[in-house]
Amino acid sequence: MTVSMTSTSEGRVGRSLGDIAFGASVAGPAHIAAGLPNQDAWASSRWRTEGGTVHCAVVCDGLGSRPQAREGARAGVRAAKRAARQWARAPGAPTGLLVRLLEVLWRLEVAPLRPDDCATTCLMVLALPSGDEWRLVTVALGDGLAAIETPEGFRKLGGRTEEQFSNVTVALGTPHHMDAWQIQEVKATDQFRVLLLSDGIADDVTEENLPEFLRWLGDLEGRPAPARGKALRRTLRQWPVPGHSDDKTVVYLRVKGV
Template identity: 40%
Template sequence: MRATPTPQTWFGASVRGPAHGRHRVAKQDAWRGTSGRFGSLVVVADGLGSRPHSRLGALAACRAAHQAVRGLSAHEAADPSTLFARIESCWRAELAPRDPAECSTTVMLSVVHRCGGVLLGQVGDGLVAYGAEHVAERLVRERTGFGNETDALGLPGRRPLWHFRWLPAPPAGFRVLLATDGVADDLRPESLGRFVDHLAQEFGPLPPPERHRRLVAELRAWPTPGHFDDKTLALHWTQRGRPS
């Protein structure tokens, strides 16, 4: 007998940045939401602009995360280090025979496991923020990496550093915001909770097609002057009701 699908508990959108549009460069962000026996997953990736095939790397990271979590038990969450190693292995297999160093990408993910816990993970820049009751806390508080180069999958000579947190019993109304630098760099720490509230209240109740259209329009009309980056964000919540 097939397992009953998990109700959708996420939404998101991704747009190409103005600079990429002017120069006819493909969007280097990617994201994916999916569900299965394990629960639900949202993953966001941002290919490094200095790499020639970073778009492929970001797309492959989303597929790899999905492949990795499909093997999770419906009753017991995996050890985070084992899951992250599986994601990287799947990512490299997705890209073969390309050199992973040409496809480097950051990764942010949120797994709401059917057992009730939530696993958050991040490699490199971007934002994973989580909380409830109008409050949101960053998973990674400071920029990772050295100098101008962030940490990422596929960097030659070093393993990616995963920041993570396992929350075995998140509170009711728990929400996770995942966003690439084009969004995250313009969000002040004290405004994260209000921004998550805005997304949940303005977009959560809408029918999916209208919600996606309006969210894309908001990202394209991003209010920060001189914004150039691709912009991707997603909101993920537990099955205990709508985000609020």
């Protein structure tokens, strides 16, 4: 049975053959005080192919300075999932085509709105079965952070450097070249776990603390779905870092075997 899950604001779960995915997103204190909606969006889904089940997780963070940031983030999630499905149908296709397709589909998703009014970051991990192992592809534009834990080790992509804090965030809808996308591929021979964080929380989680955060999320797996989502949302709302004004989104994916 194929189970898919999508959410833009609440924690939900998909489960099949030992795989699990859940996440949550909450508005930041600054947006709550201003009466603004959450401008993050996320999704986790999977689908069957001839080669096996493909897994996809994505987080988009609309730029707060843009009037249609929320719509841009939601469009980013839809475009990322559509691009992933199309790209995965062409085995061996370069990852450059994945991000080019995502860019075009996002502009179609936001039309007739002006892309600049809808600017959003985009962070996606795509897991494709490849024989007896997994091909894990991560693409990232703008801030946000992805971490992947496999039997072969721990890999991270994204997260802001000190230099980036003083620069304008690059995003869908802002001027940039295709090489602004960060792209990473890793192989996994067995179970792997994925963590996606929007910058409202990624900025506060150090690289040394990422494995501990993954372990905490793993401990939530045994809880019923409503309790899991409630615990994650509560943690995000009570995030103990001064100045934590931005929206916060976490997506967790764990897959057992090919």
